[in-house]
Amino acid sequence: MxxxxxxxxxxxxxxxxxxxxxxxxxxxxxxxxxxxxxxxxxxxxxxxxxxxxxxxxxxxxxxxxxxxxxxxxxxxxxxxxxxxxxxxxxxxxxxxxxxxxxxxxxxxxxxxxxxxxxxxxxxxxxxxxxxxxxxxxxxxxxxxxxxxxxxxxxxxxxxxxxxxxxxxxxxxxxxxxxxxxxxxxxxxxxxxxxxxxxxxxxxxxxxxxxxxxxxxxxxxxxxxxxxxxxxxxxxxxxxxxxxxxxxxxxxxxxxxxxxxxxxxxxxxxxxxxDGEGATKFVEIRVSGAASDTEARVVGLSIANSPLVKTAIAGEDPNWGRIVMAVGKSGAQADRDRLAIRFGDITVAENGWVSADYTEDAGVEYMKQQNLVIGVDLGIGGGLGTVWTCDLTHGYITINADYRS
Amino acid sequence: MxxxxxxxxxxxxxxxxxxxxxxxxxxxxxxxxxxxxxxxxxxxxxxxxxxxxxxxxxxxxxxxxxxxxxxxxxxxxxxxxxxxxxxxxxxxxxxxxxxxxxxxxxxxxxxxxxxxxxxxxxxxxxxxxxxxxxxxxxxxxxxxxxxxxxxxxxxxxxxxxxxxxxxxxxxxxxxxxxxxxxxxxxxxxxxxxxxxxxxxxxxxxxxxxxxxxxxxxxxxxxxxxxxxxxxxxxxxxxxxxxxxxxxxxxxxxxxxxxxxxxxxxxxxxxxxxDGEGATKFVEIRVSGAASDTEARVVGLSIANSPLVKTAIAGEDPNWGRIVMAVGKSGAQADRDRLAIRFGDITVAENGWVSADYTEDAGVEYMKQQNLVIGVDLGIGGGLGTVWTCDLTHGYITINADYRS
CATH class of the missing domain: 3.60.70.12 (L-amino peptidase D-ALA esterase/amidase)
Structure with missing residues (x-):
């Protein structure tokens, strides 16, 4: 290994x-x-x-x-x-x-x-x-x-x-x-x-x-x-x-x-x-949720999404998939109050891409090994942070062959 | 594609x-x-x-x-x-x-x-x-x-x-x-x-x-x-x-x-x-659950488990991962009443591998393109069937590169 x-x-x-x-x-x-x-x-x-x-x-x-x-x-x-x-x-x-x-x-x-x-x-x-x-x-x-x-x-x-x-x-x-x-x-x-x-x-x-x-x-x-x-x-x-x-x-x-x-x-x-196949360490900080519990639910929905995890593996600043993962979490969210950040870069706010955001800045950010994704729901005071890794070919290789 | x-x-x-x-x-x-x-x-x-x-x-x-x-x-x-x-x-x-x-x-x-x-x-x-x-x-x-x-x-x-x-x-x-x-x-x-x-x-x-x-x-x-x-x-x-x-x-x-x-x-x-990267079509039949709803919950827990899906991709009859997915589903389950079947093959019953099951039979079964996994919880009359595909390198390739 x-x-x-x-x-x-x-x-x-x-x-x-x-x-x-x-x-x-x-x-x-x-x-x-x-x-x-x-x-x-x-x-x-x-x-x-x-x-x-x-x-x-x-x-x-x-x-x-x-x-x-x-x-x-x-x-x-x-x-x-x-x-x-x-x-x-x-x-x-x-x-x-x-x-x-x-x-x-x-x-x-x-x-x-x-x-x-x-x-x-x-x-x-x-x-x-x-x-x-x-x-x-x-x-x-x-x-x-x-x-x-x-x-x-x-x-x-x-x-x-x-x-x-x-x-x-x-x-x-x-x-x-x-x-x-x-x-x-x-x-x-x-x-x-x-x-x-x-x-x-x-x-x-x-x-x-x-x-x-x-x-x-x-x-x-x-x-x-x-x-x-x-x-x-x-x-x-x-x-x-x-x-x-x-x-x-x-x-x-x-x-x-x-x-x-x-x-x-x-x-x-x-x-x-040491996540199987991991190449990126990802911290997901959720704020503005209706409660701390809902913040964790949103964070885990993002962290467990195969589409978010594969985008990170591909160094693709595909923030649309983060929107998707917020949406499917079941937590209270309002599309038009949602904000997304990559590190210090404001990617999206008020329900759409930020006027200052450039795809180049997102691509450059995603090349790092340690990533911080910030999501503000703009609803309440709930906070939560979760940690995950990306989903890569390495995970498939390890787990399609582990036992046989 | x-x-x-x-x-x-x-x-x-x-x-x-x-x-x-x-x-x-x-x-x-x-x-x-x-x-x-x-x-x-x-x-x-x-x-x-x-x-x-x-x-x-x-x-x-x-x-x-x-x-x-x-x-x-x-x-x-x-x-x-x-x-x-x-x-x-x-x-x-x-x-x-x-x-x-x-x-x-x-x-x-x-x-x-x-x-x-x-x-x-x-x-x-x-x-x-x-x-x-x-x-x-x-x-x-x-x-x-x-x-x-x-x-x-x-x-x-x-x-x-x-x-x-x-x-x-x-x-x-x-x-x-x-x-x-x-x-x-x-x-x-x-x-x-x-x-x-x-x-x-x-x-x-x-x-x-x-x-x-x-x-x-x-x-x-x-x-x-x-x-x-x-x-x-x-x-x-x-x-x-x-x-x-x-x-x-x-x-x-x-x-x-x-x-x-x-x-x-x-x-x-x-x-x-047509699931992204799919090479196997998998039907998961759950019976003996406390309710139809719980049967569906168990079926989806199995169907969404990356470890089950990668085992299927690797043609590995890793029924232990099915046990894991039943256990994490949150549905009512009793380890010692659980039975698992691959097609007509009884793999596990009463909480352990079946006396008649052979690894060779499991390996042979998993080579098929269409698989039926049966899970009986032995608790009630709840029934449910869900369908999914395997998780392969193809999924990673498609989704790490889709947008960029």
Whole structure:
């Protein structure tokens, strides 16, 4: 797989999060010659929050994780993730695989099964060869290290072309709280819950209910505002683990909220930047909508439109297709108040092309790799921003051949 | 443009509809060396019904047509359609163009302006050079002929690779009622009203309110059940004109309803078969849903999924992506009751791959040009069928370069 042209220059230096250790290894679930399992150990007392796909055909590991959230957090905990097979739509065999993995890891690490959260990503509908993963557990457990987060980020990749990581720190009451996160995902990416697999670690101290509530709010402004192809995975999982090792209580801390949001948005953008076949990163800013919700609806209608996405791929300033996407969104809109901008260029206003706009200026703007499309509906105060990528021959190539 | 591999062998022989005459010509709106305007004259007393895009940014001609439906039908009437420019998002200039066209044709044909229905299809956001169309009117009017429907079907094409026509007749009380229709459309095709431009003519006798009601019902089972790319045009227009020349009253006639439905479905299928870049025609039959509405929602979720459509393009029996599309649809579904069929092959049942299914059988099935995907949700009695095509490199090529 060729590296995405939108990839960051390198994997970031992520801070060590006190209370978290990582290991990764090669179980041979499907891929040859690369790591495909990651293990994260979380210190006793770590609070864990999660949001998951709302798909009605969600995978066995997702259902298992959901059932375990909010249980007592006194004991150590673990995240166990494999790539290559999603263990989704595998009937009762899927649940048995999850049980076998949790039981196996519980034995190896002496952690209660209800503190073990698994995830699987890859092909749907094939039985997970969980025995191969269990065979690696002793080795993974022996190699746990606080500094191995990059290996973990690499092990969970599927069609990703680069490993994704982000971090932030924030000073609260003279002490530093650290956050580090990793993510995977590049196709089957759409809002309606997060998307793909995301694991975020912090040494902040916060109760499980408070962390869960915060995660839900931030998710709506980050992962739920990105889309690659409008398809929602059966395995989408976003988990945050707060070890409390910093001793800093971050309940209701605006600084921590902002830092966590920054990490989530950074990871969300990286997923879009690794969108299958992507050559352009597109921010769509909607203003003047009847409500924030309607602004997001309009933004996603534009971001998911195949005709808008192919125009961007062709560097064609085809703003008529943006008008179309606004029109079909179902949100309140008035053709004669609509304004469209490409970056700082006013393309259309009052329902028609702007007197100052020239096609040459639009063509020149579209040549950039990072685009900002502004849409003002002129109706109310609703605001929303979504992020997406273009739709190219690369997407077709990847997805017409991925499984066969 | 290469002819779609899914095109019918030839344009059908359409019957003459008593009371209707056609002409087409080259106004040079945008295209060179081909006809781009069609005129249809409808006899005095013709009742006219229509359904239109629900886009909030719909075009000036759509708004004008909507305002004219249901007015007295004593006088003759006319349809005037151009290709190459959609006169959409052209502000007040767009309305002036429509007025100029109606006024011009009213003078030439001595038909009241409120009996003239125009439509425009093509690029959005550019001023319609209506003068060029007006310049052709005398010639078009002089050449009106009952047998020129094929030329009309060709003149309204944009990215279409073949002209679309269909017909049916039905005997009622010993007399024959005839129906003939034409359509254009191959991209920006999605339900939520019809799609593209469709004109259907019949010599049946039926009141405008009855015809309008019938059209709405049939539209929901035909044009509202097809999708090429989930994008909804700003110009979608479907009109039916009943001249009454047969003298046969078809009010509440089951035979007429069925015949009109057949023509609409035939034209809808032809639009899908001319879907931009299409190489496969796909019927998705959903059963066992909580309601007919939910069945349609599930069908469209599958039909609009880029991952399902690219798998079909790659002849990959990737039924996991169908599970995904069911899951994300929002409709009530139970993973463990879900069954999937490719034609007569049971692929999955009870939440997992069928014991009898082989990948070889799936691969062989997917090589066909016409595919039937069956999904049974196992929940209720809801039924629905939708039609779509695959998503190929051809779609990207056409749409990344169409306007520039």
């Amino acid at each position: 060729t590296l995405s042209p939108l990839a960051p220059p390198r994997f970031p230096d992520l801070p060590i999060i006190d209370g978290v250790r990582f290991a990764s290894g090669a179980a041979g679930v499907k891929y040859e010659g690369r790591d495909d399992v990651m293990l994260a150990e979380l210190a006793a007392g770590t609070t864990i929050a999660g949001v998951f796909t709302r798909s009605s055909t969600r995978s066995a590991p997702v259902l298992d994780c959901q059932s375990k959230l909010g249980k007592p957090s006194g004991e150590r905990a673990a995240f166990l993730v494999n790539s290559g097979n999603s263990n989704a739509f595998t009937g009762s065999a899927g649940e048995k695989s999850v049980e076998a993995l949790c039981l196996g890891l519980s034995d190896v690490m002496t952690i209660p099964e209800d503190r073990i959260f698994t995830a699987s990503t890859g092909v749907i509908g094939e039985r997970l060869p969980h025995g191969r993963i269990i065979d690696t557990m002793n080795d993974l457990n022996a190699r746990l290290s606080p500094s191995e987060i990059k290996g973990a980020a690499s092990a969970i990749m599927t069609t990703d072309t680069f490993a994704k990581g982000a971090s932030a720190d924030v000073e609260i009451d003279g002490k530093v709280v650290r956050i580090a996160g990793i993510a995977k995902g590049s196709g089957m990416i759409a809002p309606d819950m997060a998307t793909m697999l995301v694991y975020i670690f912090t040494d902040a101290k916060i109760s499980q209910p408070d962390l869960q509530a915060l995660l839900g709010v931030l998710n709506d402004k980050t992962f739920n505002c990105i889309t690659v192809d409008s398809d929602t995975s059966t395995s989408d999982t976003l988990m945050v683990a707060a070890t409390g090792a910093s001793g800093v209580d971050v309940t209701d801390s605006a600084g921590f909220t902002q830092a966590l949001r920054d990490v989530m948005l950074d990871l969300a953008h990286q997923v879009v930047r | 290469t002819l779609s591999p899914l095109a019918p062998p030839r344009f059908p022989d359409l019957p003459i509809i008593d009371g209707v005459r056609f002409a087409s010509g080259a106004a040079g709106v945008k295209y060179e060396g081909r006809d781009d305007v069609m005129l249809a004259e409808l006899a005095a007393g013709t009742t006219i019904a229509g359904v239109f895009t629900r886009s909030s940014t719909r075009s000036a001609p759509v708004l004008d047509c909507q305002s004219k439906l249901g007015k007295p039908s004593g006088e003759r009437a006319a349809f005037l359609v151009n290709s190459g420019n959609s006169n959409a998002f052209t502000g007040s200039a767009g309305e002036k163009s429509v007025e100029a066209l109606c006024l011009g044709l009213s003078d030439v044909m001595t038909i009241p302006e409120d009996r003239i229905f125009t439509a425009s299809t093509g690029v959005i956001g550019e001023r319609l050079p209506h003068g060029r169309i007006i310049d052709t009117m005398n010639d078009l009017n002089a050449r009106l002929s009952p047998s020129e429907i094929k030329g009309a079907a060709s003149a309204i094409m944009t990215t279409d690779t073949f002209a679309k026509g269909a017909s049916a007749d039905v005997e009622i009380d010993g007399k024959v009622v005839r129906i003939a229709g034409i359509a254009k459309g191959s991209g920006m095709i999605a339900p939520d009203m019809a799609t593209m431009l469709v004109y259907i003519f019949t010599d049946a006798k039926i009141s405008q309110p009855d015809l309008q009601a019938l059209l709405g019902v049939l539209n929901d089972k035909t044009f509202n059940c097809i999708t090429v790319d989930s994008d909804t045009s700003t110009s979608d227009t479907l009109m039916v004109a009943a001249t009454g020349a047969s003298g046969v009253d078809v009010t509440d006639s089951a035979g007429f309803t069925q015949a009109l439905r057949d023509v609409m479905l035939d034209l809808a299928h032809q639009v899908v078969r």
